[in-house]
Amino acid sequence: MKLYTRPLYAPDTSIGKPRDPSMTTSATTPKFVARDVKVYYGDKPALHGIDIDILDKSVTAFIGPSGCGKSTFLRCLNRMNDTIPSARVEGTILLDGEDLNDRKVDPVVLRARVGMVFQKPNPFPKTIYENVAYGPKIHGLATSKEEMDHIVESSLKKASLWNEVSDRLHQQGTGLSGGQQQRLVIARAIAVGPEVILMDEPCSALDPIATAKIEELIDELRQQFCIVIVTHSMAQAARVSQKTAFFHLGNLVEVGNTEDIFTNPKDQRTQDYITGRFG
Amino acid sequence: MTGYLFLALIVFSVASFMFGRSLARRKAASQGVRGHSLPAFSGWFVAIWSFIPAALILFVLVVFGGRVENTIVQADVPAAVQQLPELNQGLFFQDVRATVNGGMASTTVYDGELKAAFDHKVAQAKSVDNTITLGAYALTLILALAGAAFAYSRLSPQFRARNSVERWVSAFLVACSVVAILTTLGIILSLLWESLRFFQSVSPLDFLFGTHWSPQIAMRADQVGSSGGFGAVPLFVGTFLIMIIAMCVAAPVGLYSAIYLSEYASPFMRAWIKPVLEILAGVPTVVYGFFAALVVGPSFREFFNWLGAFMPGTPMGEYLMNVQNQMALVAGVVMGIMLIPFVSSLSDDIINSVPQSLRDGSLAMGATRSETIKKVVLPAALPGISGAMLLAVSRAVGETMIVTMAAGLQAKATLNPLDTVTTVTVQIVTLLTGDQEFDSPKTLAAFGLGLTLFAVTLALNLIAQRIVQKYQEQYD
Numbered sequence: 001m002k003l004y005t006r007p008l009y010a011p012d013t014s015i016g017k018p019r020d021p022s023m024t025t026s027a028t029t030p031k032f033v034a035r036d037v038k039v040y041y042g043d044k045p046a047l048h049g050i051d052i053d054i055l056d057k058s059v060t061a062f063i064g065p066s067g068c069g070k071s072t073f074l075r076c077l078n079r080m081n082d083t084i085p086s087a088r089v090e091g092t093i094l095l096d097g098e099d100l101n102d103r104k105v106d107p108v109v110l111r112a113r114v115g116m117v118f119q120k121p122n123p124f125p126k127t128i129y130e131n132v133a134y135g136p137k138i139h140g141l142a143t144s145k146e147e148m149d150h151i152v153e154s155s156l157k158k159a160s161l162w163n164e165v166s167d168r169l170h171q172q173g174t175g176l177s178g179g180q181q182q183r184l185v186i187a188r189a190i191a192v193g194p195e196v197i198l199m200d201e202p203c204s205a206l207d208p209i210a211t212a213k214i215e216e217l218i219d220e221l222r223q224q225f226c227i228v229i230v231t232h233s234m235a236q237a238a239r240v241s242q243k244t245a246f247f248h249l250g251n252l253v254e255v256g257n258t259e260d261i262f263t264n265p266k267d268q269r270t271q272d273y274i275t276g277r278f279g
Numbered sequence: 280m281t282g283y284l285f286l287a288l289i290v291f292s293v294a295s296f297m298f299g300r301s302l303a304r305r306k307a308a309s310q311g312v313r314g315h316s317l318p319a320f321s322g323w324f325v326a327i328w329s330f331i332p333a334a335l336i337l338f339v340l341v342v343f344g345g346r347v348e349n350t351i352v353q354a355d356v357p358a359a360v361q362q363l364p365e366l367n368q369g370l371f372f373q374d375v376r377a378t379v380n381g382g383m384a385s386t387t388v389y390d391g392e393l394k395a396a397f398d399h400k401v402a403q404a405k406s407v408d409n410t411i412t413l414g415a416y417a418l419t420l421i422l423a424l425a426g427a428a429f430a431y432s433r434l435s436p437q438f439r440a441r442n443s444v445e446r447w448v449s450a451f452l453v454a455c456s457v458v459a460i461l462t463t464l465g466i467i468l469s470l471l472w473e474s475l476r477f478f479q480s481v482s483p484l485d486f487l488f489g490t491h492w493s494p495q496i497a498m499r500a501d502q503v504g505s506s507g508g509f510g511a512v513p514l515f516v517g518t519f520l521i522m523i524i525a526m527c528v529a530a531p532v533g534l535y536s537a538i539y540l541s542e543y544a545s546p547f548m549r550a551w552i553k554p555v556l557e558i559l560a561g562v563p564t565v566v567y568g569f570f571a572a573l574v575v576g577p578s579f580r581e582f583f584n585w586l587g588a589f590m591p592g593t594p595m596g597e598y599l600m601n602v603q604n605q606m607a608l609v610a611g612v613v614m615g616i617m618l619i620p621f622v623s624s625l626s627d628d629i630i631n632s633v634p635q636s637l638r639d640g641s642l643a644m645g646a647t648r649s650e651t652i653k654k655v656v657l658p659a660a661l662p663g664i665s666g667a668m669l670l671a672v673s674r675a676v677g678e679t680m681i682v683t684m685a686a687g688l689q690a691k692a693t694l695n696p697l698d699t700v701t702t703v704t705v706q707i708v709t710l711l712t713g714d715q716e717f718d719s720p721k722t723l724a725a726f727g728l729g730l731t732l733f734a735v736t737l738a739l740n741l742i743a744q745r746i747v748q749k750y751q752e753q754y755d
Contacts, residue, residue: 083642085545112645122636125659134654135644185640192644 031056031196031226032077037091039072039081046072049091050252052245056195056226059218061237061258063230064247065273070230073247074198077228078114079107095196112139114196115189120205121181123173123188128165131173131184132156135192151191158224159187160217179210183217190221197221199229203236215240234274238262246270284416285337288423292330295427299325299434307436316441324440327447328430333423340415348411349376352404357396371397379404467733474730477723481509486727488512492690494710494721509724511731513690517607517700521682522675524611524696525618529671532615533622534664540623541630542652560620564680571613571685576604583697599697603687608696610686614678618671625670629663630656662746669743673736679704703728 032054039047047069054060054077062070072081079100081087092099100110112135123131132152135141142148152169156162161183165176173184182202189197199218203211218240221227231237237244238258245255246267254267265271300322307314314321353372360371370385371393377384378401389397434440478486489510536556540549580602587599633656641651657664687699688709710725 078643080639080643083639108645108647110645111643116639116643118636118639118643120636122634122640124637124640124655134641135646138644138646138650138654188640189644 029056030054031096033092033094033097034073034076035092037073037076037089037093039069039076039090040088041084042086046250047076048250052252052255054226054228055243057222057224058243059222059227059229059241060243060245061229061231061241062245062247063232063234063237063273064253066232068247069250070245070247071200073252074200074228074230077196077198078111078116079105080111080116082107112192113194114198115192115194116198117182117185117189117200117202119201121178121185123176123181123184125172125174127170128156128173128176128184129169132187132191135188139192141192155187155191156184158190158221159183160213160220161187177210179206179213182206182210182214186214186217186221194225196226196228199227201230201232204232211236234262246273248273280412280416281337281341284419285334288330288333288337288419291423291427292326295329295430296322296326298322299430302431303434303436303440306434310436312436314436315439316444320440320444321434321438323444325427325430325434327444328426329423330426331447332426333419336415336419336422340412340419344411344415345376348404348407351407352400357399359392359396372400375400375404379408470726470730470733473723473726477720477727480720481724481727485509486511486724487731490692492706494706494724509720509727511703511728513692514701514703514706514728515731516692516694517686517690518676518702518704520607520694520696520700521611521614521686521702522672524608525614525675526668526672528612528615529618529622529675530668533619533671534626536619537623537626537630538652538657541627542648542656556620556623559616560624562617564617564678565684567613567617568680568684571609571681572604575613576606576609576685579606579609580604602697603699605685605687605699606697607686607700610682611696613685614675614681617678617681618675621674622667622671625667626660626664629660629667632663633659662749666743666747669739669746673739673743676739677704677732677736679708683708703732707732 030053032052034050034052034054037047037050038045050069050073062074064070075081076089076093077095077100079089081089089101091101093101095110095114099105124134126134129152132155133142133148136148136151142151153162153166156165161180164180165184173181176184182205186197186202203214206214215236218227218229222242229237229240241258243255244258244261246253246261246265246269248269254261254265254270256266261270262274265274300318302325303314303316303318303321307318349372352375356368360368363371367387370387371389374384374387374389375397376382486509489508490512491508491510492513493508536552540552544552583599583602587596587602590596590599637655637659638651641655642648646654682702683705686701686705688701688705689699690701690706691698693700707725707728710722710728
């Protein structure tokens with residue numbers, strides 16, 4: 001089933017432009033289709049063949065004990081593993097039907113479509129405005145100051161940060177609290193108009209209140225984006241996601257509706273993990 | 280003799296250590312308890328008390344004994360000696376000291392009353408020497424024994440030898456750092472003192488703002504060129520010019536190679552390039568100096584002469600045809616090459632300390648590697664890099680060997696890189712090499728230059744350190 005696809009090959013002029021209205025995907029359309037994905041760090045295998053479909057307009061959570069490969073797989077989805085010299089990826093991952101490991105694919109264009117938020121908030125040492133404007137600027141998404149102002153404002157609004165920072169856009173982004181920084185980073189990712197947002201344990205460095213705000217935000221963003229979140233907190237996975245995938249020792253053990261995984265897991269290992277027998 | 284006594288003291292202290300250790304062990308065993316400190320600490324405690332007070336006395340004897348002796352011997356000057364000129368009086372006492380301590384006496388022959396005075400003083404010096412030495416030896420022995428006895432008497436299982444040794448250790452470490460601080464202070468004070476003497480004969484304003492440098496002082500008033508000029512401006516202009524040329528070479532090359540090494544190089548390339556750069560850093564500056572004088576200088580001269588040959592008849596061509604080996608450009612370029620590894624390894628460290636998460640954040644937004652470096656990594660590293668550049672500047676300003684060999688000696692306030700210039704450090708070298716007397720403005724000028732140079736590099740280093748510190752606080 002191949003729906004509307006945007007070319008992954010550079011130059012891609014459609015980045016950041018409003019999406020084609022005919023491009024109606026829904027929570028039943030797979031955004032990513034991964035088949036037999038293997039990752040090696042040097043000679044050491046980290047993932048032993050992952051098969052998964054990740055749906056658009058929904059939140060998919062990756063859970064599993066530390067070192068199980070969930071972050072590694074997440075980084076395959078926007079080819080961030082390219083930045084690790086020893087990493088090697090095999091298998092196919094289709095984004096809207098196109099293989100993103102194809103040699104012709106420009107990872108720079110891919111990453112503009114598949115944004116990422118990291119474990120530790122990593123705002124650049126620039127002002128709040130410059131942080132959000134960074135992506136639009138390098139991709140040339142705004143032709144005037146007004147347009148840029150508009151992108152910054154709408155991105156900060158989407159990340160529910162606008163009300164808190166609208167009066168201090170030109171102060172350092174690093175001066176915000178941890179939770180605000182993480183939302184700033186999300187706004188920064190939204191500003192380039194991605195289709196997917198990958199989140200690698202986005203709340204692990206935050207307090208419960210900031211975490212609750214981010215979770216609320218994730219739930220809102222689900223209306224527009226395909227979201228994949230890696231989390232150590234099973235409660236968080238249960239709260240925010242519609243689909244949950246359980247990874248263990250480099251294997252995808254089980255994937256399904258979040259409700260089913262937490263109430264009625266099919267695999268003994270999943271059962272053990274969610275009941276806290278190992279972790 | 281003093282040496283043997285010192286050896287004996289060491290042996291005694293080692294023995295005290297072993298005895299103190301076993302005593303502590305026996306005392307604890309006899310009371311059937313575990314001591315507060317391990318027996319070895321009791322041993323150390325006794326050894327320290329046996330060694331340090333006694334060793335201090337020996338140290339004082341070696342350093343000040345001779346001086347005390349001289350003061351006593353020279354307290355009353357015999358009448359016969361008093362009639363001698365002051366210079367010969369000094370010589371007289373020098374000969375006395377030489378005779379007593381077995382050194383080389385001068386060839387002066389003393390006879391008559393002088394002979395009697397000489398013999399008398401030699402005898403007096405001998406007895407004073409004996410008294411001081413024997414007294415010090417006796418004191419040393421007494422202190423060693425008393426210290427050991429005191430320490431033994433303190434030993435008991437309840438005694439906190441461990442804490443006491445800890446205090447001695449910290450006192451020792453403090454003493455070491457005090458030595459470093461005092462040395463620095465001494466250097467600065469002597470620099471200040473001699474500069475003050477210099478500024479008594481040359482006004483500081485003339486020195487700092489004068490534009491004529493020819494540090495010649497005539498022996499006689501009627502000599503040609505009898506008036507010396509001590510205006511340091513040409514020297515500072517020359518230093519500045521060479522520093523600018525050096526930084527024009529070192530800053531871009533060093534910074535870009537650091538960026539390549541930290542951001543682009545594969546581990547294999549890095550493993551090759553880093554050691555090569557470090558070899559460059561290990562080349563002695565005198566080697567760079569003759570490289571500049573014998574290889575770079577002549578080839579630059581040939582190049583410019585060849586260039587000049589294309590413009591015959593024009594003033595430019597004439598000038599280029601007559602360019603000499605020694606020019607600011609050669610010294611600056613070679614100094615820049617010398618600074619490349621310095622700049623690149625400092626910048627490499629600073630770029631590496633920019634958190635990886637910032638790079639990931641930028642790459643994950645679809646930025647290319649060079650965009651990430653230009654817009655995220657370098658701005659984040661900028662304070663540290665400018666600190667590194669300032670450190671390089673202060674090294675360039677203080678560098679001596681290369682400029683001595685390649686820049687020339689003519690003090691000219693010019694910004695023409697093809698001209699010969701001279702720098703502050705070169706002038707210090709030329710002022711002080713050879714036989715010099717240390718009371719003419721000519722030699723004292725070196726201290727004035729040294730002080731000014733010291734002030735400049737100190738200021739540069741302080742600013743650089745402040746910048747680097749501020750940067751480090753941001754990411755720790």
